[in-house]
C-alpha cells in the first residue's frame with residue numbers, strides 16, 4: 001500500500017529530517033584520520049539524544065547502532081566498530097530519526113582528509129545521481145524516470161549501479177512501499193503524486209556492480225573490493241515540486 005501524506009505530516013517528517021542532517025554534520029566532523037567508525041556512531045547518537053528523538057535504525061531487525069558507517073569497499077550497512085579511518089578513505093554515514101512517530105532517513109559519503117582523484121569523482125557522481133533523481137520527484141514523473149536518471153549519470157562517470165538494494169517509501173515506517181530502484185526505464189513504473197514521500201538512495205561502485213553480504217548478516221561489500229559511494233535524502237512530492245526533508249534548518 002502506498003500512502004500519501006498531508007502537509008502537516010510532511011512538516012513533522014521534516015522535523016525528524018533536520019535532526020538527521022544534524023547527525024550527519026556531527027558524523028562528518030568526527031570522520032577524521034585516526035578516528036574509528038565507532039566515533040562516528042557516538043557523534044550521531046549524541047545528537048539524537050540531545051534532540052530527544054528516537055532512532056529508527058537501533059534495533060531494526062536487531063541492528064545494533066543508530067548509524068550505518070561504511071568505509072571504502074563497504075557499500076551499505078557497515079556496523080560501527082573499532083575499524084580506524086585513515087587519510088584517503090571515503091566513508092558513508094547513513095542514519096535516521098523518528099519524531100512523533102514520523103521517520104526520516106538519509107546518507108552521505110565524504111572523504112577522510114585528502115582523497116585521490118577517482119574517489120573524488122565517485123563522490124561527485126554519487127551526489128549528482130541523487131540530485132538528478134530529486135529533480136524528478138514531481139507529480140507525473142515515474143519511478144522509471146528516477147531510476148534512469150541515476151543510472152545514466154553513474155555510467156557516464158564510468159561507475160556501476162548496485163541493483164540488490166533500493167530506496168523506499170517512508171512515513172510512519174522507515175521502509176514503506178514502493179521500492180525505488182536506482183535503474184529503470186523512462187515512463188515506466190509508479191507515477192508519483194502529491195503527498196508521496198520517498199527515500200532515494202543511489203549506491204554506485206568504482207568497479208563492478210556485484211556485491212556480497214558478510215557473515216555478520218549486515219555488512220554489504222563490493223565483490224571486487226572497489227570503493228562504493230551512497231547518498232540518500234527523504235523527499236516529498238510537494239505542490240510545487242520536490243521538498244527535501246533531510247536538509248539542515
Ligand code: MF3
Nearest residue numbers: 056057058060063068094105
Ligand atoms: N538507511 C537504510 C535504508 O535506507 C536502513 C539501514 S537498515 C538498519 O534502508 F538496520 F541499519 F537500520
Ligand code: CO
Nearest residue numbers: 105199201232
Ligand atoms: Co533508506
